[in-house]
Amino acid sequence: MLQNHNIASAFAYSTQPCLVLSREKSPLIVAANKALQTWLGYAQEELLNKVFFNASDKFMAALGVDELELSEIFEQAIATKSAVKRNIKYSVTASAETSSKQNGGFYEIFPIETKAGISYLAIQIILHTLDTSAAPQAHKSAASTKSVVSGSAPNQSLELLIDSLTNVIFTLDVEPTGLYRFSFVNRAFQVTTGLPVEKVIGKYVHEIIPEPSLSMVLEKYKEAIEKKQQVSWQEVSQYPTGQKIAEVLVVPVLNAKGECFQLAGLVHDITPFKEAEARQVRLTQDLYQQNRDLQQFTYIISHNLRAPLANALGLVRHLPNVAPETNLFQQYVAHLKTSIENLDKILEDLNLILSVRDRQDQLHKEHVFVGEVCWQAAQALEVELKHAAGQLEINIDPEFKVQANRAYVYSICYNLLSNAIKYRSKERLLKIKVTSDSTSEDGPAIHFTDNGSGIDLQKAGDDIFKLYTRFHSHVEGRGMGLFLVKTHIEALGGYIKVKSTPGQGTTFSVFFKELVS
Amino acid sequence: MNIAIIDDDPISIFLTEQSLLKEGVEVELQTYLSAEVALQELKQQSLQELPDVIFLDLNMPYMNGWQFLESFRLLPVAKQEKCSIYILTSSLDIADTEKANENMFVKGVIHKPITPADLGAILQLP
Numbered sequence: 259m260l261q262n263h264n265i266a267s268a269f270a271y272s273t274q275p276c277l278v279l280s281r282e283k284s285p286l287i288v289a290a291n292k293a294l295q296t297w298l299g300y301a302q303e304e305l306l307n308k309v310f311f312n313a314s315d316k317f318m319a320a321l322g323v324d325e326l327e328l329s330e331i332f333e334q335a336i337a338t339k340s341a342v343k344r345n346i347k348y349s350v351t352a353s354a355e356t357s358s359k360q361n362g363g364f365y366e367i368f369p370i371e372t373k374a375g376i377s378y379l380a381i382q383i384i385l386h387t388l389d390t391s392a393a394p395q396a397h398k399s400a401a402s403t404k405s406v407v408s409g410s411a412p413n414q415s416l417e418l419l420i421d422s423l424t425n426v427i428f429t430l431d432v433e434p435t436g437l438y439r440f441s442f443v444n445r446a447f448q449v450t451t452g453l454p455v456e457k458v459i460g461k462y463v464h465e466i467i468p469e470p471s472l473s474m475v476l477e478k479y480k481e482a483i484e485k486k487q488q489v490s491w492q493e494v495s496q497y498p499t500g501q502k503i504a505e506v507l508v509v510p511v512l513n514a515k516g517e518c519f520q521l522a523g524l525v526h527d528i529t530p531f532k533e534a535e536a537r538q539v540r541l542t543q544d545l546y547q548q549n550r551d552l553q554q555f556t557y558i559i560s561h562n563l564r565a566p567l568a569n570a571l572g573l574v575r576h577l578p579n580v581a582p583e584t585n586l587f588q589q590y591v592a593h594l595k596t597s598i599e600n601l602d603k604i605l606e607d608l609n610l611i612l613s614v615r616d617r618q619d620q621l622h623k624e625h626v627f628v629g630e631v632c633w634q635a636a637q638a639l640e641v642e643l644k645h646a647a648g649q650l651e652i653n654i655d656p657e658f659k660v661q662a663n664r665a666y667v668y669s670i671c672y673n674l675l676s677n678a679i680k681y682r683s684k685e686r687l688l689k690i691k692v693t694s695d696s697t698s699e700d701g702p703a704i705h706f707t708d709n710g711s712g713i714d715l716q717k718a719g720d721d722i723f724k725l726y727t728r729f730h731s732h733v734e735g736r737g738m739g740l741f742l743v744k745t746h747i748e749a750l751g752g753y754i755k756v757k758s759t760p761g762q763g764t765t766f767s768v769f770f771k772e773l774v775s
Numbered sequence: 776m777n778i779a780i781i782d783d784d785p786i787s788i789f790l791t792e793q794s795l796l797k798e799g800v801e802v803e804l805q806t807y808l809s810a811e812v813a814l815q816e817l818k819q820q821s822l823q824e825l826p827d828v829i830f831l832d833l834n835m836p837y838m839n840g841w842q843f844l845e846s847f848r849l850l851p852v853a854k855q856e857k858c859s860i861y862i863l864t865s866s867l868d869i870a871d872t873e874k875a876n877e878n879m880f881v882k883g884v885i886h887k888p889i890t891p892a893d894l895g896a897i898l899q900l901p
Contacts, residue, residue, distance in 0.1 A: 557868070560866055560867045560868045561834055561865070561866045561868065562834075564865045564866060564867055565784065565787075565834070565865040565887075567865075568787075568865040568886070568887035568888050569784070569786045569787055569790060569865075569887070569888065571888050572787075572790040572794075572887065572888025572889070573786075573790065573888075575888065576790070576793060576794075576797070579797070589789070593786045593789060593790075596786060597786060737836075
């Protein structure tokens with residue numbers, strides 16, 4: 259834990275006015291350096307251990323800021339763990355005495371971290387016309403951090419400032435042999451990488467950074483030195499603290515002859531931004547999907563739902579003029595019943611489709627033996643199969659096991675088998691073969707092959723999987739089956755393919771994501 | 776007058792038939808559940824046999840209303856001029872209506888269910 263007097267001494271001899279506050283609801287003044295006392299004419303005892311907002315009227319007036327604004331800056335500096343910089347404002351309410359002290363400049367408020375977290379806030383005032391002999395020194399140091407590195411003129415306030423930043427800052431000495439040696443790293447380096455500062459300073463880059471990152475950064479260093487300009491890139495690294503995505507920037511520091519003797523580097527952790535970006539992409543995809551669903555929904559409402567409704571409407575309008583107890587009247591009633599039943603079926607379909615989409619994320623999945631489920635679906639279709647005098651052969655490897663929702667696998671098998679029976683050829687006896695292929699390059703597959711009437715895929719294209727699209731006018735059907743099969747297999751992370759020759763038969767291949775052992 | 780109805784929905788055909796009967800118009804009616812069968816028939820019919828009015832549904836399996844109109848383009852011009860095609864659809868989709876109105880063979884778009892007013896307007900035309 260930093261002691262108060264340590265902090266006070268860090269700023270004591272700075273030529274710029276400095277104030278250090280404790281991080282509390284009513285901050286206490288922990289340190290106020292000589293430069294500050296001289297600037298505003300405070301006595302040491304007027305400030306130390308006093309509640310900041312009670313003792314600093316002159317101070318706030320000189321900066322042209324009020325208590326509310328300062329409190330906000332404090333919160334911002336703590337929340338962002340970074341320095342907040344503001345220009346000194348000329349305030350109309352300032353007294354003659356304080357306004358004469360307003361030389362123009364800026365002030366910076368930054369947090370100071372100890373082991374216990376952010377414990378202090380420092381306020382440093384940089385005045386443009388104050389002590390010009392010291393100012394350029396400070397500016398030069400800030401640009402190259404050289405004074406910190408060489409230790410020739412230890413500027414403790416600067417070191418503290420650099421150490422309290424959450425961005426990694428480092429400098430590398432460029433040696434005549436072409437090697438790079440760490441000459442300085444700040445505390446954030448340790449926080450980010452988990453490597454202690456003492457074990458890094460003095461070491462060569464190739465001793466610290468592992469491949470494959472090493473080759474990449476060496477290339478970038480070379481580029482910065484050759485081009486004599488800053489080079490930046492993004493890198494993904496594994497640290498003890500987890501995977502980080504960082505934006506790295508290196509600047510060559512040149513000597514009087516224009517040769518690069520040092521590289522100054524800054525690493526900015528952009529992991530949160532990258533994560534936000536990825537979330538944004540996901541959100542956009544979801545939105546796109548939702549929008550497409552909505553369009554399809556609208557299509558169903560305006561086309562498919564409207565059809566039986568229009569029929570019912572027409573029938574009802576005619577009915578009052580149809581003599582009851584006639585044959586025609588009975589026809590009207592029967593048609594009306596069918597229309598309303600159709601209306602209900604479409605609503606049920608809509609409900610089913612929407613519930614598949616909705617539950618995609620929280621789908622209950624278990625180990626499913628596909629062969630077993632396929633037999634169950636075949637049993638449910640036994641009557642239809644017998645009626646068609648068809649032959650069904652199921653040859654699925656008993657070990658063909660997937661992580662899936664059982665009801666979906668059942669629906670896939672049932673719909674494909676039921677389609678094969680429905681669309682059989684009138685010219686020959688129906689034969690259906692179901693086989694498995696666990697070693698296919700395209701993923702573990704189940705093939706449903708029939709010798710039915712086939713589909714002209716050149717005409718139909720992708721439409722065959724679309725909702726309420728039908729390709730046979732002689733068979734009952736609502737165009738729901740293949741749409742459901744596709745929706746279900748996709749919800750399980752797989753996909754479906756179709757091959758067909760009109761007049762010969764069709765093969766539907768269902769590909770699962772992976773088998774489980 | 777010859778009238779043809781092309782619609783895959785038998786209830787809809789029943790309704791149109793009954794509506795025509797109620798209007799008391801003397802008509803020769805041909806109904807088709809499949810657009811493809813209707814097209815074959817149109818190709819073979821003589822000019823006299825051809826319908827004066829065709830009520831065409833849009834949403835049909837295998838060959839839909841749009842595809843029918845595409846194929847209709849290939850008939851001899853004399854045949855095309857004999858038949859007045861009216862789209863009779865349950866769709867309320869504005870895009871469908873606009874697309875239909877742009878088609879040179881389409882004389883009008885009627886939304887199901889067909890009304891006496893619709894029929895009155897159409898049957899006076901030819």
